[in-house]
Amino acid sequence: MQHIDMNSQKKIKHNRKKGPNKCDIEMLILALPALLFFVIFHYIPMMGVVIAFKDYSYNLGLFGSKWVGLRNFEFFFTSQDAWMLTRNTVGYAVLFLVVGTFASVFVALLLNEIKSKAAIKIYQTSMILPYFLSWVIVGYITYVLFNPKLGVLNHMLAALGMREIDWYSETKYWPFILTIVNTWKAVGMNSIFYYSSLLSVDPALYEAAEIDGATRFQRMLSISLPSLTPTITVLTILAVGNIFRGDFGLFFQIPRNVGVLYPVTDIIDTYVYRGLRFGDVGITAAVGLFQSVVGMVTVIATNMIVNKINPENAMF
């Protein structure tokens, strides 16, 4: 018995040694175009991060430019921008995550209380509209609201006898505006996620609770909400992992790239874009590398923590 086993194991090993079979080669050929794509457009740029350690000049190219060690990083981290950008990027990510999750869960819980299928359909379809819009079009809509001279908000303020506000030059309103706009765009789609996980809750639970005299609010709080916890956890983990990556479209299109607003609207991604256009390439590459590395560490760390607590929800 043992003898046969040994033999077959040997055979398998022998097969493995022989190298790839016909199937493997054919599959490799199928995989090739995508692999080539990732090499060219992802792995070569990864090597390109050496620019962060060079005084890059377009004329000298990647190989000709002079090495400067950590000087680009030094320059960035001793400037005031470093703290401001990190604060804005991470701060907004956290703010969006908290407000966005609250709003979507709230909307999903309320949707779940509606019986009429037609009404649900109408509400969902309208809420999901912004998901199909580019930030440019959302920019048109916010411009309708905030245009200092013609905008809807200023005309409403004037009608109420209040002072008009020059929205695009006062920083204090922008954390609110950006949060509201971001939530407005995402709440429809996200609430559909949550709503669809609510649909899988056993209706018997609600019936039993009703017989026991639970109010609607109690049912929402102790049946619906707990059943959403896994979905909330997964989406939160994904968001936490991406905490160092901002949505370029939101921060570029909505504040219309107005310089006065940078202290509260500039994030790493918009800063890198401007650096590419008007700034020093080496320093900008250093900022980009800082973002990538910290971003990767956040993803891996989040995933490790989740693996400890609840491996079911881990990404890898």
Added chain:
Amino acid sequence: MKSTLSKRKGREGLLIHIFFVIFTLSFVVPFLFVISISFSNEELMNSYGYKLIPMQVDFTAYKYVFNNMQQIIDSYKVTAFTSILGTFAGLLIMSMVAYPIAMNSFRYKKPITFFIFFTMIFGGGLIPSYILITQYLGLKDSVWVYIFPSLANAWNIMVLKTFFKGIPISCIESSRIDGASEFRIFLQIILPLSKPALASIGLLTLLSRWNDWYTCLIYIESKNLFSLQFLLQKILMDAEFVNNMSRNLPGGMIDLQNLVKIPTESMRFAMCIIAAGPMLVIFPFFQKYFTRGLTIGSVKG
């Protein structure tokens, strides 16, 4: 007792509906504003501001736009060509790699999966990509820059892989025994069985390509290669650009001494409607594919 309870329930139900009606309006009203502004009389609007219902319905803006359609047509062509070709080519190479890594029998499954997965958590950033694409690949200001650098992404490959894993292995093995090559299995078994997943990923890709302005902002300089969304951005931010776009006056109007004032404001919104309207009407019909595409994605693969 029972009647007060049901009354209370009815009242709560009504409150929920009132909340949703107001909430829904916050999504619909902005669109109505955009439509209304495009039909508004420019002078009245300049003195009274944007109105939900035009003070005086006026088609001048549209007349201007229709007499100066060249730029919009160019952008439509560029966007349609790159979106459609990019989506199909992308779907093809993504599913071609997703199939091998979904098969446990594939010898290089692990290293290739990791190779693709790693691009999800680390990237070189904008600057190295920019230098590669402009200085070494010569794609700056070329229509191909819309297609190649965004051809595949790791996330979609993982979603497709998860879907392919659900295909019964017996189907695949029996054809292998019959002597079918992997290419044939892929084309004749895997692809036809995966239509729903391909439709979802395809529509998501199509939407993000259609809405793309970033690529154009970074890499394109020639006006005739502007994507639709970038054109819209240019129109909104740059009054000069709108004026240059509207050199041809609508029929019947003669401007001998440059006296005619171009209705810049209402024109912006008219162009927005012509450029973005059609797709906005079409996409919501495919809502279920979008939600499904995103839900398959949230399943761990």
